[in-house]
Amino acid sequence: MKKGTEIQPAEGKLGVLTPGMGAVATTLVAGVFAVRNGLAKPIGSLTQMGTIRLGKRTEKRIPMIRNFVPLSELEDLVFGGWDIFEDDMYAAAITAAVLERQTLDSIRAELESVKPMPAVFDQSYVKRLNGTHVKQGKTKMDLADQLRKDLQDFKTNHGLSRLVMIWCGSTEVYIKPGSVHRSVERFEKGLQENDPGISPSMIYAYAALSEGVPFGNGAPNLTVDIPALIELAKNNKVPVSGKDFKTGQTLMKTVLAPAFKARMLGVAGWFSTNILGNRDGEVLDEPMSFKSKEVSKLGALEYILQPELYPELYRDFYHKVRINYYPPRGDNKEGWDNIDIFGWLGYPMQVKLDFLCRDSILAAPLVLDLALFMDLASRAGMSGIQEWLSFYYKSPMVAEGLYPEHDLFIQLKKLKNTLRHLEGEDLITHLGLEYYD
Numbered sequence: 001m002k003k004g005t006e007i008q009p010a011e012g013k014l015g016v017l018t019p020g021m022g023a024v025a026t027t028l029v030a031g032v033f034a035v036r037n038g039l040a041k042p043i044g045s046l047t048q049m050g051t052i053r054l055g056k057r058t059e060k061r062i063p064m065i066r067n068f069v070p071l072s073e074l075e076d077l078v079f080g081g082w083d084i085f086e087d088d089m090y091a092a093a094i095t096a097a098v099l100e101r102q103t104l105d106s107i108r109a110e111l112e113s114v115k116p117m118p119a120v121f122d123q124s125y126v127k128r129l130n131g132t133h134v135k136q137g138k139t140k141m142d143l144a145d146q147l148r149k150d151l152q153d154f155k156t157n158h159g160l161s162r163l164v165m166i167w168c169g170s171t172e173v174y175i176k177p178g179s180v181h182r183s184v185e186r187f188e189k190g191l192q193e194n195d196p197g198i199s200p201s202m203i204y205a206y207a208a209l210s211e212g213v214p215f216g217n218g219a220p221n222l223t224v225d226i227p228a229l230i231e232l233a234k235n236n237k238v239p240v241s242g243k244d245f246k247t248g249q250t251l252m253k254t255v256l257a258p259a260f261k262a263r264m265l266g267v268a269g270w271f272s273t274n275i276l277g278n279r280d281g282e283v284l285d286e287p288m289s290f291k292s293k294e295v296s297k298l299g300a301l302e303y304i305l306q307p308e309l310y311p312e313l314y315r316d317f318y319h320k321v322r323i324n325y326y327p328p329r330g331d332n333k334e335g336w337d338n339i340d341i342f343g344w345l346g347y348p349m350q351v352k353l354d355f356l357c358r359d360s361i362l363a364a365p366l367v368l369d370l371a372l373f374m375d376l377a378s379r380a381g382m383s384g385i386q387e388w389l390s391f392y393y394k395s396p397m398v399a400e401g402l403y404p405e406h407d408l409f410i411q412l413k414k415l416k417n418t419l420r421h422l423e424g425e426d427l428i429t430h431l432g433l434e435y436y437d
């Protein structure tokens with residue numbers, strides 16, 4: 001008899017709350033409503049479309065992931081959130097201009113019923129935006145208390161069993177962890193004293209963790225990736241994960257770079273540029289918000305290529321990332337990569353990649369999966385950093401002293417092995433010798 005982890009059943013309704021109700025959040029919510037109404041399929045979502053192999057290949061046991069682990073059903077999700085603009089989900093989705101009007105109109109009433117709560121906002125953290133739908137409070141602790149009340153009220157008013165929060169707000173300016181981020185005690189003192197080092201996204205994360213609500217971070221801001229909030233997550237037994245959804249260019253990077261390394265091909269340079277014209281692009285046009293994104297986007301290659309282990313192949317490779325705000329493209333981003341590689345005897349070659357993607361179409365299913373998996377983690381008694389969800393992030397959070405795993409397929413194996421582990425199934429190592437004995 002296999003023994004897995006005890007997981008509380010996914011009974012009742014799950015509230016999915018997003019600070020930020022812009023392009024990504026509206027595409028998620030409209031998408032789930034469209035799927036629930038039989039208008040479309042949840043393509044791109046591992047929890048909805050994916051399978052998991054169990055046992056030996058000869059056993060042919062390959063259930064759907066959603067039938068293997070107890071996840072909330074799409075019918076049981078209730079959406080809400082906060083934004084600095086008053087637009088409901090329908091109006092916000094029209095502004096985001098990701099999905100066709102016809103699709104939005106067919107679920108209009110449902111979308112209109114999702115209205116943003118007033119946000120916690122500070123323009124010094126997102127310089128390009130200025131909204132009026134914001135909370136007032138004397139101290140940052142007051143604001144955190146108002147958010148906690150929002151969480152309690154949302155749960156009661158909608159008759160929910162559980163909540164999960166995923167940051168879908170704008171990218172905040174780059175900051176380095178400082179002394180106020182070092183412990184819960186210092187952080188709480190900082191909230192009382194309005195320490196400028198505490199950003200709005202951190203206040204949301206603090207409120208969520210204080211209420212026992214799992215928190216995932218879809219943007220590159222530090223947010224929950226600071227010792228104080230990791231400590232709070234541990235104390236309150238709440239799962240956290242982040243940062244920065246891995247959607248377009250970095251997704252491709254973390255597929256191609258492991259391939260070059262697997263074949264011991266050298267990389268001399270990797271130049272990545274993007275044009276995009278949505279509000280995210282406008283925010284990222286500001287140098288300090290771009291800096292947060294740049295740091296997040298640059299990290300992956302260093303870790304995958306390991307130049308310290310392979311100096312002849314990857315020492316001094318030149319890596320540049322550019323993002324240019326170009327309004328005509330809207331949410332339909334174009335990401336170009338020029339990769340200079342070298343092979344046998346050092347002969348140079350080039351790879352050119354042009355990904356004409358849709359930012360929010362790639363991001364929305366990740367938010368859905370994260371909401372469902374973070375809730376699963378919570379019901380399975382997992383707390384603190386959820387490294388198994390690195391699969392979804394450009395800049396995965398890891399325990400202090402560990403380096404993050406960026407290779408997409410190692411991340412997927414880690415995720416699926418975690419699910420097998422939870423259900424008491426054998427982990428899959430791909431050794432395979434047993435088939436030939």
Ligand SMILES: NC(=O)c1ccc[n+]([C@@H]2O[C@H](COP(=O)([O-])OP(=O)(O)OC[C@H]3O[C@@H](n4cnc5c(N)ncnc54)[C@H](O)[C@@H]3O)[C@@H](O)[C@H]2O)c1
Nearest residue numbers: 020022023024083119169170171219245247279280359363
């Ligand atoms: N789409 C992708 O592929 C992708 C990938 C990785 C990361 N992200 C990140 O996800 C986030 C959302 O992206 P998007 O395209 O939806 O951007 P968006 O600009 O369309 O939406 C962000 C929303 O957050 C709101 N906001 C800003 N600060 C807030 C605050 N303090 N509280 C509440 N609301 C706040 C804004 O008003 C806006 O409506 C961004 O940080 C982006 O960098 C997106």
